[in-house]
Amino acid sequence: MIARVSAFVFACLFVSASASAQPRQFGPATGTVTINQLQVAFVGSGAIGGGTLRFKKHTYEITVGGLGIGGIGASRLTATGSVYRLTNVEDFTGAYVQVREGWALGDQGRGTLWLRNAKGVVMRLATKRRGLQLSLGADGVLIGFKQ
Template sequence: MTRPFVKRHPETCGPTPQRRRLGLLALLPALALLAGCAGNNGAQNAAAGKIPDGTIVMHQVQAAFIGSGNGGDGTLTYQGRTYPFVIGGLGVGGIGASTIDATGEVYNLKSVAQFPGSYVQGRMGYAFGTESHGDLWLKNDAGVVLHLAAKRTGLMLSLGGDVILIQMK
C-alpha cells in the first residue's frame, strides 16, 4: 500500500525566514552582554597597578527588564576641588529596580575636561531589600576609568553592559 503524497505546511517544516530573524534578534542582547563584560575587563586592565587621580560619589536609579535604563547625579573630587555631574544611560541585562549609591576611584584623569562623555560599563550585582553587592567598572573614549563599589537598595539582579553619558552640571 502506498501512502498518498501529503504537502506539508511551511511552518511545520522548519524555520521560516521570520523565525530566523527572530532568532537573530534574540541573540542581540546576549552579544551586547558579552560586549559589556569585555568592556569591564578593559577598564580593569587600564587601571591595574595605578594610583587613583580622583574620587567619585554618585547616586543612581536603575530599572531593568532585559533592557535597562538609569539616571542620577554625583560629584567628582579632583586635585582638591569638587565637580558636580549628572548621568544617564541605557543598557542590556538584568531585571528589577533599584537605587545605587556608589563610591570609588578615578584613574587616568589628566584634566577635568576628560571626565564628561560616554562610558562603557560592565556591571554585575544584586539587590534584595537592603542586602546587596555590586562592582562597577566604566571607561570612556579618553581612557578615564571609574571603579565603583555599589550599595543597591531594591529588588534587582544585574549582569550586563551599559553606555552611560556623564555631563558636568
C-alpha cells in the same frame, strides 16, 4: 540586534580584562567619585542620577544617565570609588561603557561597576543597592557636569 550583541560581547571582554587587572595597573588614583542613581531593568535597563567628582582639591557636581541590556528589577544605587587616568577635568565628561554586576534585596545589596570612556578615563566603583534587582550586563553611560 547584531550591534547590541557586539556591544555586549565587547563589554564582557572589557569586564574580564578589568576584573582581572588590579587598579594599580591604571596607575595611582587621580580622583574619587560618588554616584546616586535609580536603576530599572527588565532585559533592557535605564538609569538616571547624579553625584560628585573630587579632582585636584575641587568638587564637581555631575549628572549620570544611561541605557543598556541585562538585569531585572529596580533599585537605588550608591556607588563610590576611584578614578584613574584623569589628567584634565574636561576628559571626565562624555560617554562611558559600563559593565555591571550586583544584586539588591530590600536594603541589602552590593556590586561592582567598571566604567571607561574614549579618553582613557577609568572608574572602579563599589556599589550599595536598595530595592529588588539582579543586575548583570553592559550599558552606555553619559556623564556630564551639572549646569
